[in-house]
Amino acid sequence: MSFLQLSGLHRNYGPVAAVSGIDLLATAGSRTAIVGPSGCGKTTLLRLIAGFEPPDAGTIELDGETLAGPDMFVPAYRRPIGLVAQDGALFPHLSVAANISFGIARGERDRDMRVAELVRLVGLDEGFLQRRPHQLSGGQQQRVALARALARKPRLMLLDEPFSALDTSLRAAMRKTVAGVLEAAGVTTILVTHDQEEALSFADHMAVMRAGKIMQAGSPRDLYQRPRTRMVAEFLGEAIILPARIADGHARCILGAIPIDRDQRRQTAEILLRPEQIGIGPGESDGVSALVTDSEFSGPSCTLVVQVANGAGAAGTLVLRHPSADAPQAGTRIRLTVSGSAHLLE
Amino acid sequence: MRAATDSTLIARPAAALPAAAPFHFSWIGLAALLVTLLTLVPLGFILWVTLQTGWQTALSLIFRPRVGELLVNTLLLELLTVPACVVLSVALAWLTERSDLAGARLWAWLCVAPLAVPAFIHSYAWVTIIPGLEGLGAGVLVSVLAYFPFLYLPVSATLRRLDPALEDAAAALGHGPWSVFFRVILPQLRLALCGGALLVGLHLLAEYGLFVFVRFDTFTTAIVDQFQSTFNGPAATMLAGVLVTCCFALLALEMLARGDERYARVGAGAARNPAKAKLDRAALPCQLMLGAVAALSLGVPFYTIARWLWAGGLAVWRMDEIGAAFGHTTVLALGGALLATLAAIPMAWLSVRAPGRLQRMLEGCNYMVGSLPGVVVALALVTLTVRYLLPFYQTLATILVAYVLMFLPRAIISLRAPIAQAPPELEQAAMNLGRRPFNALWSTTVRLSAPGAAAGMALVALGILNELTATQMLAPSGTRTLALGFWAHSGEIDYAAAAPYALIMVAASLPLTWLLYVQSKKMAGQ
Numbered sequence: 001m002s003f004l005q006l007s008g009l010h011r012n013y014g015p016v017a018a019v020s021g022i023d024l025l026a027t028a029g030s031r032t033a034i035v036g037p038s039g040c041g042k043t044t045l046l047r048l049i050a051g052f053e054p055p056d057a058g059t060i061e062l063d064g065e066t067l068a069g070p071d072m073f074v075p076a077y078r079r080p081i082g083l084v085a086q087d088g089a090l091f092p093h094l095s096v097a098a099n100i101s102f103g104i105a106r107g108e109r110d111r112d113m114r115v116a117e118l119v120r121l122v123g124l125d126e127g128f129l130q131r132r133p134h135q136l137s138g139g140q141q142q143r144v145a146l147a148r149a150l151a152r153k154p155r156l157m158l159l160d161e162p163f164s165a166l167d168t169s170l171r172a173a174m175r176k177t178v179a180g181v182l183e184a185a186g187v188t189t190i191l192v193t194h195d196q197e198e199a200l201s202f203a204d205h206m207a208v209m210r211a212g213k214i215m216q217a218g219s220p221r222d223l224y225q226r227p228r229t230r231m232v233a234e235f236l237g238e239a240i241i242l243p244a245r246i247a248d249g250h251a252r253c254i255l256g257a258i259p260i261d262r263d264q265r266r267q268t269a270e271i272l273l274r275p276e277q278i279g280i281g282p283g284e285s286d287g288v289s290a291l292v293t294d295s296e297f298s299g300p301s302c303t304l305v306v307q308v309a310n311g312a313g314a315a316g317t318l319v320l321r322h323p324s325a326d327a328p329q330a331g332t333r334i335r336l337t338v339s340g341s342a343h344l345l346e
Numbered sequence: 347m348r349a350a351t352d353s354t355l356i357a358r359p360a361a362a363l364p365a366a367a368p369f370h371f372s373w374i375g376l377a378a379l380l381v382t383l384l385t386l387v388p389l390g391f392i393l394w395v396t397l398q399t400g401w402q403t404a405l406s407l408i409f410r411p412r413v414g415e416l417l418v419n420t421l422l423l424e425l426l427t428v429p430a431c432v433v434l435s436v437a438l439a440w441l442t443e444r445s446d447l448a449g450a451r452l453w454a455w456l457c458v459a460p461l462a463v464p465a466f467i468h469s470y471a472w473v474t475i476i477p478g479l480e481g482l483g484a485g486v487l488v489s490v491l492a493y494f495p496f497l498y499l500p501v502s503a504t505l506r507r508l509d510p511a512l513e514d515a516a517a518a519l520g521h522g523p524w525s526v527f528f529r530v531i532l533p534q535l536r537l538a539l540c541g542g543a544l545l546v547g548l549h550l551l552a553e554y555g556l557f558v559f560v561r562f563d564t565f566t567t568a569i570v571d572q573f574q575s576t577f578n579g580p581a582a583t584m585l586a587g588v589l590v591t592c593c594f595a596l597l598a599l600e601m602l603a604r605g606d607e608r609y610a611r612v613g614a615g616a617a618r619n620p621a622k623a624k625l626d627r628a629a630l631p632c633q634l635m636l637g638a639v640a641a642l643s644l645g646v647p648f649y650t651i652a653r654w655l656w657a658g659g660l661a662v663w664r665m666d667e668i669g670a671a672f673g674h675t676t677v678l679a680l681g682g683a684l685l686a687t688l689a690a691i692p693m694a695w696l697s698v699r700a701p702g703r704l705q706r707m708l709e710g711c712n713y714m715v716g717s718l719p720g721v722v723v724a725l726a727l728v729t730l731t732v733r734y735l736l737p738f739y740q741t742l743a744t745i746l747v748a749y750v751l752m753f754l755p756r757a758i759i760s761l762r763a764p765i766a767q768a769p770p771e772l773e774q775a776a777m778n779l780g781r782r783p784f785n786a787l788w789s790t791t792v793r794l795s796a797p798g799a800a801a802g803m804a805l806v807a808l809g810i811l812n813e814l815t816a817t818q819m820l821a822p823s824g825t826r827t828l829a830l831g832f833w834a835h836s837g838e839i840d841y842a843a844a845a846p847y848a849l850i851m852v853a854a855s856l857p858l859t860w861l862l863y864v865q866s867k868k869m870a871g872q
Binding site for chain 1: 509512514515517518521522523525526530534
């Protein structure tokens, strides 16, 4: 059952179509990530859902109720939708407590108690309540922004790149905290980000956007392993894309014959392998022979450039990543083996 | 060799500071201190006269019904004018900056343009159109029209650079447009409102010509009357003392209202451009309102000047007289502007490069004195020169000093931003290449701040062009500036003969006002 339903959403800025024909479903309690390169229209899509802007065409339904459609537009402040913006957007002139209680009606009982509860919920203590936003670190600001958005008990939470302003080390921890808090509150969540790793680890459903359109949607695992197009494949992680001839359920390429994951009537196709599918062995073991032409050290892993030349006369260059502990030097002869199956791109 | 030894000796105790800082400080700090001492002369003078007069006499001069009347007048004027200016300027700024109003840029410029019309010319225009206009109501009406741009400028600049993410956040938290305006937008305008309101309030205290036309008595008009009848008796000085107290009360009030909240955007990255509100059916009434404001604040003065020029014909253009006035004004405006800018350099440099307690104290003094009405400064300098430096009485030097005292803050503020943008490494590099400290400062930072200095000079010149009270009391006898010429003719009810002067003043002010407008745009990064 879908909780949030977007159908045929369009939004133009002058001649530019920022969002053109978006359909998206999100089930209750799910975490959806919308991911895409900057300028792909994902922030516009978020602003349409939040109600900051009306769509030019299409409808937005939340739990069966139409929020936007033909001749119908519920403004942002009447939508039960929370938002955590990129850098928190805390009110600089209000204390943390006043920021959090901003969305709670003035007359409401237990206002102070709710605020204290919320601040604990996001992992801060009550000593923070009297502080000012500028006295907090970036991570603390984001926690307050989350508490503020939760105060109104929203039914849908929108996260607009909320982790991108944080240090890399803090990002993963914050992601975990936020996911935990939202899960506990049972709030359906939509995360918008340009960071595929963040999207893959945060969401249980994701959509890759480009040029105002959704290229593909599905579970993170599905999208990573079985992307439909080269663009999606490359956007979601390092990809080795090779031309191949298809026959008997196998793809024949410079790495030999690799089983394919679906039946195809095509004769030739591009196949996708992820670098982690490729194993490296010593020169005298099984597999396809290759020569390391360059090895670049970068801490835990090395980037290897290898030249493949098998007996069939096909040759090619691959870029692989290998743990630096036992990475071969340039000039070493190695053998490559492929585990799992190859995915056929369209 | 000697210079090198000196600077190492001086630099040693403060090893943590950049080596150049202490050495600079001694010279520039001294210069700033001297300028500040000079600016304190008017205040010292009032205290000194009070002491000389004796407390008994002083108290009897201060606590009398006339002073009470003036105080009530001043209070009513401030209480009615400042809130009216606030409401008007916030409404205009919102319409021109945050709504989809047609022709918003033109309207924005028309909201600043009334500054090009000196306050007393506003009043001259209104008295021409409605001859019976006088008293408190008239004073409030003309003051609002003449001074609301002082609030419009900072408010519109602030509105333009507010981070719309905060408004989005408030809307997402369930607040409707009105609630967002009062709880998120208005609090963020607080500093702009406080600063602008202070400026309007101080102008109301200092203005002379405007209130003489509409026959409304304030401290300033009373002091000038007193001065004209008894020269520089203690009565005038005691009135000046009360006026100064009013000024300081306003400063203190503004400091209280300003608070110590922080309004700067928290977080990294650049703010998105704010969305424009759709006016729809309100568009026509809004256009009409802006049209009405422009008609009252610009149409009335321009219409009046045109009407008198038409009525006067060619006869009012007495070119010898007008030419002389133009010449005098140019000399005074350029001289004053140059001197004020030179005097501002040390203070501006200190406040950017070596901020500290001394610098804050000095700057506070400059700021306070800059808020004093011209009549107080003039009264102090008249008494001082008459009693102790008679050769300087009513000389060019004295009037220029008065202008420096009055307009120093304008020059400092205009210099501060460009100095802050000039990297200090350049000064150090110049010294490294063998320039002496002052020379190094002059050939790098001062040269780089030339555009800011020019803007500051323009602002000071604008002030001098429209200055009436101090010029009247201090300028060498025979001096006839445009403002004095206008005043003399209109004082004889020869409004037609005054019109050419008014026209030239407005025409000369317009480019300077345009500069102000452009500066405020730049402040908002546009």
